[in-house]
Amino acid sequence: MQETDILVVGAGAAGASLGYLLKQAGKDVLLLEMLDAKKKNKLCAGIIEHRAEQAFMDIFGKTLDEAGLATMPMEKMLVRHDAYEMSHTMPKNNQSAQGKTQDLARADEKTQGFAANLRNYLKKGGKIAAKMAVKKAAGYEPGVVSYKALPRKRFDDYVLNSYLEAGGRLLDHTTVRSIDKERQVARCVNLVTKKTFEIKYNTLVGADGATSIVRRLLTGKRQSTTLALEAPVPLTLRETVIYLRPVDHGYFWYIPRGKDATVGCVYHKLGCRDSEIRKHFAACCADMGIKMENKIRGALIPDGSDVLLQPAEHCFLIGEAAGLSDNFTGGGIHYALLSAKALADALQGKKTYDEAMKPQLDAVHKNCSNANIYFAAGGKVVEFLGKKKTN
């Protein structure tokens, strides 16, 4: 039987960041990954919001660019809905460790100004539905206006290498088959050799994403998720394009991220009705003149309705395994990093994990219960503020 103080299952953004922080604090950590951690390529649009970059800086002490991650700032966004489209120029936010506070303050000011303008405009529009939507959506504080994009593998490689360089142990192609909570033992299997073995832990952490096996073994339930589709495409446009579909609570995206771009979509109301999603995906690609040369892949995202931080004594969940995801945008990198930092602090006797995660839980709950309002308001905003599409 192997032994470790802290056993972390899943070497993604959350698990590897937690491992890095714990190694920096001199803890004994063992990370399990069901794939080949260095080769895996997570399906992701690769957008890093400024709160994610801030969390990255809090963990690694560097901005993304200082870490050599070469991001592409999102400069312009075109939002389409039915026959209308609305263009929005994003505020410049080139963060550096020193300029951080000032930049964030400027970004928040800009967001609030933008939200206030939209509200005023819609009030003048006089339509009852729009007024209601905006009134309800007034509680939505985007709080994030700086977006950068990069190929996700580059980001994940940095986080994993930081953990390994800090002396972290990693078992590839390994997963958990059962958990004995009383004995604090995880029964594991190497998926290549099929060899089974036990690992004794003091603390067990599920960082194994939206389909978390740790969560399932400890609670007997799968978490509530929705399907996202995505494929890389050539970089044809430097502008981000979003097709809003308020009726399905979802959207299609085209996101430039340096050498290439990605297209993808997530529709919450359709759940996993694959054929409907694929039909709309194809229609949006055709509308943009995009020919699909690469395979479209699918992955699940938590829908934010099912957050769970501590499923059992000595056991914790972080990132998507905890159900931390923004129901409105589908974004979750910032939650992965924030939950990793909060748990690392808690395991070193600082604030409890629950306490530190309170603001994140409130945000997830708010976005989840208001998602239909945000999507409806989004559609109205594009209709009122936008202009008729030219193509």
Ligand SMILES: Cc1cc2nc3c(=O)[nH]c(=O)nc-3n(C[C@H](O)[C@H](O)[C@H](O)COP(=O)(O)OP(=O)(O)OC[C@H]3O[C@@H](n4cnc5c(N)ncnc54)[C@H](O)[C@@H]3O)c2cc1C
């Ligand atoms: C199509 C798509 C686009 C997205 N775009 C964005 C975006 O642009 N910006 C953003 O912020 N978020 C985005 N997200 C969400 C974001 O990718 C996740 O929120 C984030 O990766 C969560 O990090 P995590 O470490 O919790 O999980 P993951 O990154 O999924 O890592 C989990 C790790 O656990 C491993 N694992 C899984 N099961 C097991 C098991 N049984 N045993 C051992 N290991 C296991 C996996 O192989 C993986 O390495 C997107 C998601 C999808 C699906």
